[in-house]
Amino acid sequence: MSSPYAEMVPILLMIATFAAMTFAFKLPVSVSLVGAAILGALVAGQGVPLRHLVEGTLGYMDTLLIIATAMVFMRMIQASGLLDTIAHHLITGFESRPASLLVLMMLFAMSAGMITGSSTAAVLTTGAIVAPAFIALGISKNKTGAIIAMAGILGMIAPPVNIPVMIIGGGVDMPYIGFALPLLVLTLPLAVAIVLLLGLKSIRATTIDRSLLPPTYHRQYGWKLYLPLVILVVLIVLERALPSIVPSFGMPLVFMVCALVAPFTGRRMNPLVVARDAIRAALPVMGILAGVGMFLQIMALTGGRGFIVSLLVGLPLGLLYLSIGLSMPLFGAVSAYGSASILGVPFVLALLGTNEIIVASALSLVAAMGDLMPPTALAGLFAAKVVDQPNYTRVLKHCLIPALLTVGVSLGYIATADFWDRFLFWDNRLALYGILLAITAAVAVVILILDRWVIRHRVATGEAQS
């Protein structure tokens, strides 16, 4: 294989095999990925490289544990009644401020992503908590799934913890310093815009039906009910706030501890059966990750990966933007972290000369969109599980416009990097914070006005119906 084009053959064949096995033969995605990987290796003259195939799966070891334990935790607090209870109180407490509630719940849904740096963890924890509330507000299951998937992704990118940026930084020796403000400026406006875009119309059209509200178990079990969540927050915050004193527990351990506490805090359940069913729900994704690991390893082995990367980063500047917008989410299908590492690093190098912090921040958000890309679509898939939608493409459909908006905004962020470089790294910090605060206040006022507008509209429809 001396010609670079000859090395295209295995990768093209791998993609074709995968597509055929998944769509024509309706095999599970994971099994199709394994088949494609084996065939790719065979065609490239590597035989069946067992060591490589097995080694590839190990690349997702930590992700597998996070997914498994997060899923168990989520099912446990669902079974204990905690999820229903919180949704109940959120809605009754904010009945007169629906638009504010939307925005606050969006920020709350993001919060787990902000501190864990994982969209899966966010969707399965804070996302799962607010999902019933969104539904009770009159937002459809699928749209609710889309909202919490987007919240998980934006949360993963928002500071203080952004793993994709750290991965990109690791590849270009850029310390994780000075990212908080550029990332906030990038993600928060998007979060507000997206939740209003997806939710405002639905909440305007419905009045809250108290009989459809999820039940509250607060009176029955009292504050004990909230214990798993309290422990989760305490452990994560402690670990993040005092990294040099508190040992790093890691997400799997934190989820495991909280999951073990849950059965003693609320409704009766059989924790073993709950855990077993949680793993059953997580298994398709875990299988896909193992399969993707094999696929990636064979891609690197046969040169398919290098073929794609060198093709993409070598494009002229105009096409480079297009290539970032298309290839990073596409590649993110194998994981947002993988996209950040494999494409994010060369893209930052190709854009050297522009403020690297702005570029890496924007690239991390584009890479994160990969969490919506089938076959893995981690954020979309788990959001679908949270809202009990067996077909995750229905959730993804509603993510399309928000995702396009996000990619567009991110590319715009790179294109206008010189402006942000001057503004966000302005020496006059006082003026900078003043301007940002004024903008935030203005947005808050708009949301408060929206609250009244929604209520008034709702009354009008109510009268029309009567």
Place this chain on the structure above:
Amino acid sequence: MIEREGGYGRGWTAVVLLLMTGAVLLTASHSFLAMRVDPPIYPGPGVTHVVALSDYFEGLIGTPADTAVYILEGSEPGGTALVLGGTHANEPASSLTAITLIENAQVTRGRLIVIPRANHSAFTCTEPQEGYPQTYTIETPAGPREFRYGSRGTNPIDQWPDPVIYVNAAGQSLAGSEVRNLNRSYPGSPSGNLTEQVAYAIVKLIRQEDIDISIDLHEASPEYPVINAIVAHEDALNIAAEAAMFLEFEGMQIGVERSPANLRGLSHREWGDATDTLALLVEAPNPAQGRLRGQTTAKLIVEGIDPYYVRAAQRGLLYVPFSAEGHPIDERVGRHLQTVATLLDVYNSYTNDDIVVAGIPTLSAVLEQGLGAFLAPPSGPESGL
């Protein structure tokens, strides 16, 4: 996911699948475990004694991170130099240069201390999803000699799990996986994780042995801006600049970079800050490490030829020239050897505590005769005679 009714899954099919999984695991484990055996290094006539890194920090005794430290002591007293190879086990020119020094160099004045596998644990595994071969061979006159291609970081088996964020001993926040990167862990900590303990032991060695000049050998991917370069702590900047000038005179293109003050945990920063040594790091171009590389094979590691990199160079994406001849391991190791020799020469011109080392092969000699000519035969020096 398509839901399909029925299917042929039974208890016995589960058992059969488990047995098959077991067979796959057994085969794969066999090759994973083979990586834990160190290929031999044959100390040359210049080596006066071999100690262990754990002699400097006993916390490493019996751990997979303990590693051999080769001491080459001259008959006359002088200064002391440290050469570190294998900080990153996926940068082969680094550890091969150290091995070539151990097998060839002879010190007449002062001392040369060489650690060929600084992160020993990293030599026992390859990184997942990179498709690396586990070994590569260098042709010697007596036949092919095998070496391991390891990973950038400590084997996760020896240090698990990674934190979400790694805050190193110098206070820098890094991605969690960097917790296993020796060159982000300096100055290390005796109570830290295994990698930090290795870093601590190395810093302690520098202090205890009173090392005057320390050189950390590395390789980088051709698309990475700091390449074919010496990175120097500000105290060592003069020596680096002067050495680079001499090397350029001899026709070897090499740049000098100042160690960034805000990038903490790296050897060229922390060695220089924490000890009195002159801290330097040297980079060579390794296409096998790059993200643009084609087929990942042992041949690529040794010959350094890659058509994708030739095209990338034509498009101006690289920071080193890249022609059809590539960057073979002979050239990369030869560069490192020549750079080490030149740095020592320049250092000697500034001090009375000379470190005089003979027998370091030059770049042109390695290019002419091949690296194998300077390595002991596969089964030891006696067998080749």
Place this chain on the structure above:
Amino acid sequence: MTIIYQVITASVILLVGWNLFREKRLVEQMATALVLIPLILRVLMIK
């Protein structure tokens, strides 16, 4: 911490194994067995 993570991994392996025997579709059983590969290698501290 490593031992705690081995215990977590071992519990996930048991739950995955339980599902392997309850699964009624052969292809899904195959996908389940696939997940066991990295988990077992890590719990035995081989890779």
